[in-house]
Structure formats: C-alpha cells, structure tokens
Amino acid sequence: MRAAVLHAPGDVRYEQQDDPEIIQPTDAIIRISATSVCGSDLWDYRGINPATRPGPIGHEYCGIVEAIGADVTTIKPGQFVIGSFFASDGTCPHCQAGFHTSCQHRELIRGAQAEALRVPLADGTLVATPEAPDANLLPSMLTASDVLGTGWFAAVSANIQPGMTAVVVGDGAVGLLGVWSARRLGAERIIVMSRQESRQTLAREFGATDVVAERGKEGVAHVHDLTNGIGADAVLECVGTDESMNQAMRSTRPGGFVGVVGLPHGVEIRGDRLFYSHVALRGGPAPVRRFLPHLIDLILGGDTTPGRVFDQILPLGQIADGYRAMDERRAIKTLLMP
Amino acid sequence: MRAAVLHAPGDVRYEQQDDPEIIQPTDAIIRISATSVCGSDLWDYRGINPATRPGPIGHEYCGIVEAIGADVTTIKPGQFVIGSFFASDGTCPHCQAGFHTSCQHRELIRGAQAEALRVPLADGTLVATPEAPDANLLPSMLTASDVLGTGWFAAVSANIQPGMTAVVVGDGAVGLLGVWSARRLGAERIIVMSRQESRQTLAREFGATDVVAERGKEGVAHVHDLTNGIGADAVLECVGTDESMNQAMRSTRPGGFVGVVGLPHGVEIRGDRLFYSHVALRGGPAPVRRFLPHLIDLILGGDTTPGRVFDQILPLGQIADGYRAMDERRAIKTLLMP
Numbered sequence: 001m002r003a004a005v006l007h008a009p010g011d012v013r014y015e016q017q018d019d020p021e022i023i024q025p026t027d028a029i030i031r032i033s034a035t036s037v038c039g040s041d042l043w044d045y046r047g048i049n050p051a052t053r054p055g056p057i058g059h060e061y062c063g064i065v066e067a068i069g070a071d072v073t074t075i076k077p078g079q080f081v082i083g084s085f086f087a088s089d090g091t092c093p094h095c096q097a098g099f100h101t102s103c104q105h106r107e108l109i110r111g112a113q114a115e116a117l118r119v120p121l122a123d124g125t126l127v128a129t130p131e132a133p134d135a136n137l138l139p140s141m142l143t144a145s146d147v148l149g150t151g152w153f154a155a156v157s158a159n160i161q162p163g164m165t166a167v168v169v170g171d172g173a174v175g176l177l178g179v180w181s182a183r184r185l186g187a188e189r190i191i192v193m194s195r196q197e198s199r200q201t202l203a204r205e206f207g208a209t210d211v212v213a214e215r216g217k218e219g220v221a222h223v224h225d226l227t228n229g230i231g232a233d234a235v236l237e238c239v240g241t242d243e244s245m246n247q248a249m250r251s252t253r254p255g256g257f258v259g260v261v262g263l264p265h266g267v268e269i270r271g272d273r274l275f276y277s278h279v280a281l282r283g284g285p286a287p288v289r290r291f292l293p294h295l296i297d298l299i300l301g302g303d304t305t306p307g308r309v310f311d312q313i314l315p316l317g318q319i320a321d322g323y324r325a326m327d328e329r330r331a332i333k334t335l336l337m338p
Numbered sequence: 339m340r341a342a343v344l345h346a347p348g349d350v351r352y353e354q355q356d357d358p359e360i361i362q363p364t365d366a367i368i369r370i371s372a373t374s375v376c377g378s379d380l381w382d383y384r385g386i387n388p389a390t391r392p393g394p395i396g397h398e399y400c401g402i403v404e405a406i407g408a409d410v411t412t413i414k415p416g417q418f419v420i421g422s423f424f425a426s427d428g429t430c431p432h433c434q435a436g437f438h439t440s441c442q443h444r445e446l447i448r449g450a451q452a453e454a455l456r457v458p459l460a461d462g463t464l465v466a467t468p469e470a471p472d473a474n475l476l477p478s479m480l481t482a483s484d485v486l487g488t489g490w491f492a493a494v495s496a497n498i499q500p501g502m503t504a505v506v507v508g509d510g511a512v513g514l515l516g517v518w519s520a521r522r523l524g525a526e527r528i529i530v531m532s533r534q535e536s537r538q539t540l541a542r543e544f545g546a547t548d549v550v551a552e553r554g555k556e557g558v559a560h561v562h563d564l565t566n567g568i569g570a571d572a573v574l575e576c577v578g579t580d581e582s583m584n585q586a587m588r589s590t591r592p593g594g595f596v597g598v599v600g601l602p603h604g605v606e607i608r609g610d611r612l613f614y615s616h617v618a619l620r621g622g623p624a625p626v627r628r629f630l631p632h633l634i635d636l637i638l639g640g641d642t643t644p645g646r647v648f649d650q651i652l653p654l655g656q657i658a659d660g661y662r663a664m665d666e667r668r669a670i671k672t673l674l675m676p
Contacts, residue, residue: 093568102592230431254440264609271605282618
C-alpha cells in the first residue's frame with residue numbers, strides 16, 4: 001500500500017509501504033475511505049514534538065473493514081467504521097466510566113494517512129454504521145473520528161446547559177466544532193474568539209452569536225463587556241497555549257467550567273489564581289469513543305454541517321500540499337481521499 | 339470591649355479596643371458567643387502572609403445580634419446568628435449562583451476574636467436560628483461559620499455521589515470535617531491521609547474507613563493499592579501546598595474531581611500533567627453562606643459531632659495560648675469563649 005511518512009520536520013512523503021497485517025487476534029484492518037490532517041499532527045510536522053523518524057503519521061480515519069482477528073466479535077468485514085485516535089478495550093474501569101482515552105490498554109493510532117490501517121482492540125475502538133453512508137456524509141463522518149468528538153467533549157467538559165452563555169477560545173477545526181457542539185447542547189449565546197474572517201463566518205454558521213477578535217487582556221475585557229461584567233458560564237479552551245488558557249480562565253464566571261481540550265504546550269497554572277477565580281478546569285484527551293454513537297446518529301439524521309470544516313480536499317498522494325496549507329493557516333482542515 | 343490584636347509574627351495580645359459601631363446602614367453588631375482560631379490565621383501568625391500590624395484578627399464567629407443598621411430587614415437584635423468569613427450581599431449574580439465568596443461587594447471579616455464584631459451586609463451574610471441554641475450545640479454551630487462549610491464545599495466540589503470512594507488529603511479541622519461531609523453526602527469508602535493518631539481516631543469517628551499514613555509517591559501508591567489501581571472517584575484537597583495538590587491529583591481516577599479548598603501557597607500546576615490525568619479541579623474560597631441553612635439544620639437536628647474538632651477550649655483572654663497550641667500542632671482547633 002501507499003502511506004504518508006514523516007521524514008523530518010516539514011518533510012512528509014507519500015511512499016510504498018508494507019500492507020498492514022493482523023498481529024493480535026483483537027485487531028482489524030480497514031481500507032481507508034477518508035483521512036485528514038489534525039492540528040496536533042502539526043506539532044510533529046513542525047518538529048516541536050520529539051519523534052522517531054521516519055515514521056507513519058495520521059490518526060483521523062473512517063473506512064471499510066477488510067479483515068478481522070480471530071477474537072473480534074462485533075465488527076465484520078465489509079462494514080463502514082469510525083474509530084478514535086486511541087484504541088481502547090471498552091471493558092476496563094476507565095472505559096466503563098467513559099474515559100476511553102485513559103483505557104488501561106490504550107494504544108495511540110498512527111499511520112491513518114494511508115490506504116489501509118491496522119486498528120488494535122477493534123471491538124472496543126470501532127463503531128460501525130448500519131450501512132455505508134452516502135458520499136456527502138463522508139466528511140462529517142470523518143470529523144467524528146477526532147475533531148468533532150473533541151469539540152463535543154470540550155462542550156461537555158465545560159458543563160454546557162441549555163440557556164448558557166459560552167465562550168470558545170480557538171477557531172481551528174476543534175474550536176469551530178466546539179461552537180457547533182455548544183449550540184446543539186443548548187447554549188443560547190456563543191462568543192467565539194477569532195481574528196480570521198473565513199473562520200468567523202463558519203463559526204456564525206455553526207451557531208456563534210458574537211465574535212471577539214481581540215486576544216489577551218483586551219479579549220477578556222471584551223467578553224466581560226458582553227456579559228455584564230460577569231463572565232461566561234462555560235468556556236471551551238481549544239488551543240493549548242499558556243496565553244489561551246489564561247484567556248479562557250479569565251473569561252469564565254465564578255462557578256463556571258473551562259472545558260480543556262487544546263493539547264497543552266508550556267501551560268503553567270498558578271494554584272492561587274485558579275483558586276481565587278472559583279473557576280473549574282476539566283478536560284483532557286477527548287474520549288471520542290464515548291460520543292461516537294450519538295454523533296454518528298446526528299450525522300445519519302442529516303446534519304452534514306460538521307464536514308464544512310474541511311475547506312481543502314486533496315488526493316492522499318498530495319498530502320505534502322495539505323500539510324503546507326494547514327501549517328501556513330491557508331486551510332482550516334484538509335481532507336484526503338486515497 | 340476587649341479583642342485579640344496581632345502585633346507581630348507570634349505576638350497575639352488580648353487588649354482593650356473601641357467598641358464596634360454601625361458604620362453602614364447594612365451593618366449589624368453582634369456580641370460574640372464563641373470564636374475560634376483557623377488554620378488560615380496561622381499564615382498571618384507565622385508571618386508568611388504580609389499584613390498591616392498591629393491589627394484585628396479572626397473570622398470564625400457566632401453570637402447574639404446587638405444592633406442593626408437602618409437598612410437591615412431580615413436580622414433582628416436578640417437573634418442568634420452565624421456568618422461566613424466573607425460578608426456578601428446575597429443579591430449579585432455571583433451570590434445568586436451560590437458563589438458568595440466571589441460576591442461583587444464582598445468584604446473580608448476581620449476581628450472576630452473579640453467580645454463584639456461589626457458584620458457588614460448583615461442581610462446577605464448572617465443566618466439566624468429559630469432560637470438561641472443550647473450550649474452543647476455551640477461548638478458545632480461555630481464550625482459552620484468556616485471549617486464545616488469549607489469541608490462541605492470540598493466534598494461538593496469533589497462531586498461526591500452516593501457509593502463513591504473518596505480520599506481526603508489533610509487531617510486539620512477542614513480535612514476532618516471533609517471526611518464528615520463526604521460521609522453525609524453518601525461516600526461509601528473514605529480514605530483519610532493522616533499521620534497523627536488522635537486525628538486518625540477522630541477521622542474514623544467522622545466516617546473514614548481507611549487511613550493512609552504515607553505521603554507523596556508512597557501515599558499515592560497506597561491509595562492505588564486500596565482502589566484496585568484505579569484511583570479514587572473524588573478527592574478533597576484540604577492543605578494547599580504543592581505537594582498536597584500533587585498527591586490529590588495523582589490519587590484521583592480519570593474523570594474524577596479534586597475539590598480544592600486548601601489555601602494555595604506555592605502551588606504550580608503543569609498544564610500537560612493535569613490534561614493527561616483526566617482529573618478535574620474545582621474549588622476556591624468556600625461559599626459557606628450557601629450551605630449555612632442546611633448545616634444549621636443538621637446540627638439543630640441533633641448532629642453535634644462537628645464540634646468535636648475542638649480539642650481545646652479556652653477563655654478568650656488566653657488566646658495567645660490557643661495560637662501557640664495550634665501552631666505547634668498540639669491542638670487540632672481551639673475554641674474561645676469571651
């Protein structure tokens with residue numbers, strides 16, 4: 001098969017590789033229908049995360065099951081499936097509590113930007129649809145694999161309740177789908193922090209009622225202006241920098257939650273500031289598997305808007321162009337078809 | 339009147355002072371029935387907190403209303419009342435949301451270790467009992483003013499639900515009353531981290547089922563041994579040091595809450611560690627006023643056990659001895675009677 005390989009920072013190549021094989025009896029092999037580049041892939045692409053290279057890359061995927069191991073019981077060849085970026089057994093205490101990304105046997109998925117992929121712990125990881133979805137549903141289905149599930153977890157972690165005012169920090173795919181999720185969970189007012197016009201427009205289409213273009217202190221002051229000096233009931237932190245975390249905490253009212261899904265890089269939280277703010281922090285790597293059945297239902301029900309975060313669609317062979325476009329923020333998110 | 343005055347670190351004196359007077363029409367003056375020394379007073383006593391000295395001290399109190407300002411409507415002279423360590427208006431958005439310690443007009447109470455005390459915002463701050471309670475209820479009533487309300491908030495913030503396993507970090511009055519609160523909120527198993535035998539005994543009487551004497555890594559390992567390697571569902575952080583916060587976070591299962599009520603001194607939380615732990619943090623200065631009616635009801639209903647945290651009772655004139663005993667950890671908590 002052919003697959004993307006990260007050779008060095010900035011150097012992604014589409015190359016011939018060995019076909020994936022069943023290694024454990026709980027594995028499945030899937031033929032990829034669509035895959036995509038994630039904001040977190042850029043940490044590797046930019047050389048910020050240490051990595052063993054050259055190596056496979058990509059963890060957002062959906063596709064058709066090609067083969068299963070002897071112990072797989074719930075997934076069958078020919079089914080269309082979606083999985084999360086962590087394989088999970090579905091049976092350990094952490095999975096049972098809904099925190100599949102802390103599964104006692106979790107394995108990080110790598111190599112989804114390829115024609116085929118081995119998925120460990122297939123029964124606990126993959127969710128099959130009743131039938132293969134129409135092509136127009138494919139982009140939205142693909143978002144459920146990571147960015148939609150992560151945006152949803154941000155909204156759930158921020159304790160969104162009907163009628164609340166929410167702030168979304170971050171206008172990447174996760175932030176935009178955080179807006180979408182907050183709206184569907186009942187937030188009445190949704191303030192998105194964004195400086196880029198195309199992203200502001202998409203955020204409004206997803207349900208944002210207000211846009212704050214300022215950052216830092218000015219951004220926080222604007223949020224307080226919009227909320228009568230109270231702050232927001234719920235804030236979604238979808239970036240992961242020290243500045244964005246501070247912005248999120250300071251935009252939250254006492255007693256409110258920050259739902260934290262941005263992968264933290266250099267974030268340090270002063271205990272006394274957190275304490276006296278009365279703000280709660282909750283989040284982590286999104287346990288997307290918990291939300292997959294519900295999100296798939298919403299999409300099969302006809303809501304195909306999540307897929308609109310893909311503003312670039314390329315053949316998988318042109319993946320290097322996709323990375324460049326996202327790295328330079330020319331694309332919000334790139335979908336790749338093998 | 340006579341009142342305690344902190345002159346310098348380690349130097350508390352009981353001295354003649356001017357009687358408190360109504361300054362604002364929302365004030366009340368109360369004659370103190372009982373007051374006490376708080377763990378947080380020791381930060382001042384030890385000179386760790388910067389302070390203007392000489393100055394009044396003390397914020398835990400209950401007593402009889404002596405006078406009220408012209409605008410006070412719900413509190414009457416002659417009533418027995420309890421208030422929190424922050425005066426709150428009871429009407430601003432933060433009070434309405436139950437976060438009275440973030441009240442937009444809050445004022446810190448100082449000078450409760452005295453014969454009489456001026457309490458601002460009396461209508462929003464004080465809760466009166468139907469009649470003056472019997473003397474045997476007085477110690478428990480006094481705990482409701484701070485340490486019981488704070489322990490209760492720790493348990494509420496840690497999201498204690500019936501049947502859960504809880505860990506309490508800290509065996510001071512707040513930690514011990516955190517055990518008491520966790521039990522009454524339905525925790526089935528309560529692990530208290532304590533090294534001192536008299537405190538372990540009291541913790542067991544309050545509802546602790548297990549004692550962990552180790553600290554740091556060993557303490558965390560012991561908690562994991564006791565919870566099948568999963569961690570506790572809910573953890574109450576009642577100390578406020580960097581070590582205790584780490585111990586609390588590492589004792590919590592993914593998806594669990596740490597209820598943070600220990601006043602943080604030098605606590606720094608690494609964003610990535612918090613993120614990958616899937617642990618939620620929630621707490622702050624306890625909005626004791628929210629819980630006062632319920633806690634007073636429990637005590638009037640006959641539960642006089644909270645008052646057992648007082649293992650030293652002194653005349654207010656001997657307050658210097660009370661500070662010394664608590665500073666040297668010879669007393670868990672000192673009750674003072676004018």
